[in-house]
Amino acid sequence: xxxxxxxxxxxxxxxxxxxxxxxxxxxxxxxxxxxxxxxxxxxxxxxxxxxxxxxxxxxxxxxxxxxxxxxxxxxxxxxxxxxxxxxxxxxxxxxxxxxxxxxxxxxxxxxxxxxxxxxxxxxxxxxxxxxxxxxxxxxxxxxxxxxxxxxxxxxxxxxxxxxxxxxxxxxxxxxxxxxxxxxxxxxxxxxxxxxxxxxxxxxxxxxxxxxxxxxxxxxxxxxxxxxxxxxxxxxxxxxxxxxxxxxxxxxxxxx
Numbered sequence: 001x002x003x004x005x006x007x008x009x010x011x012x013x014x015x016x017x018x019x020x021x022x023x024x025x026x027x028x029x030x031x032x033x034x035x036x037x038x039x040x041x042x043x044x045x046x047x048x049x050x051x052x053x054x055x056x057x058x059x060x061x062x063x064x065x066x067x068x069x070x071x072x073x074x075x076x077x078x079x080x081x082x083x084x085x086x087x088x089x090x091x092x093x094x095x096x097x098x099x100x101x102x103x104x105x106x107x108x109x110x111x112x113x114x115x116x117x118x119x120x121x122x123x124x125x126x127x128x129x130x131x132x133x134x135x136x137x138x139x140x141x142x143x144x145x146x147x148x149x150x151x152x153x154x155x156x157x158x159x160x161x162x163x164x165x166x167x168x169x170x171x172x173x174x175x176x177x178x179x180x181x182x183x184x185x186x187x188x189x190x191x192x193x194x195x196x197x198x199x200x201x202x203x204x205x206x207x208x209x210x211x212x213x214x215x216x217x218x219x220x221x222x223x224x225x226x227x228x229x230x231x232x233x234x235x236x237x238x239x240x241x242x243x244x245x246x247x248x249x250x251x252x253x254x255x
Contacts, residue, residue: 006236007232007237008035008235009235010035011035012031012036012037012091013036013037013038014031014039014093014234015082015091015093015130016028016031017041017042017067017094017095018069018095019038019040019042019048020043020047020048020050021051022196023145023226024051024093024096025051025054025223026230027093027226027230028051029054029055029058030226030228030230031091031231032055032060036060036091037055037060037062038055039064039089040064040065041066041067041078043066048065063086065078065081065082065085069118072117072121072125075125075126079126082130089140091142091143092130093145094126094127097119097145098115098118098197099157099160100112100114100159100160101157102156115163116162118163119163120163120166120170123170127174131174131185134181134182135181138183140184141186141234142174143187143188144167144186144188145167145187145189146168146189146245147160147164147167148249150189150245151168151189167187168245171245179242184241184242186238186241186244186246188229188233188245188248189245189246189248190221190248191252191253192211192250192252193225194220194222194223214252216250216251218250221250225248229246
């Protein structure tokens, strides 16, 4: 570990999926603030314009990549494009995700497949493709985005819950294999954050009040609340942290 600068990402190159807004944008900018150059991926190149601008304003390099991660061919293509345009990826943040809400009795199979492809299969494809190089170089950080629903069942979101339980398990499985090669694989489990994915909960007065009452911090998270966790798991400071699901939830799980 770099004992003198344990949180420095100088000279590192990161790939962040779902970097157009919300949690992905906040983590991408946080990594740049710590010194990393960042490849920003989203479903459209223009979607990451604001993120890339913020990274460049910090004096770091930014690449804008396009991929619909519900398409596994596109996920494989993203890994290849990142290698060609960016070079070796030192930090992979698997943040892109989607959610669909229906009662389990009526949950459409197409929505199930969409959620699992985006939230789980793409994480596997990117982790394998980019992790292979990390193992060869004996250095790298993979940060997966899990969820509170990696620990509980939720309501009307069976596909999302299944995918996030699986992300937590995959994180541990990869850590078991790759820790010996100097590659740390960990996950962040955000609590209730003000993002597009939780908009329906935020707009439901009863559910919003119920959730808010359980958060010891007294508020929902803002995307920037993930910055420190992302930098820690990407930096030398976490070189002996493997297979952890780091909960960032304002105390929700403690209550």
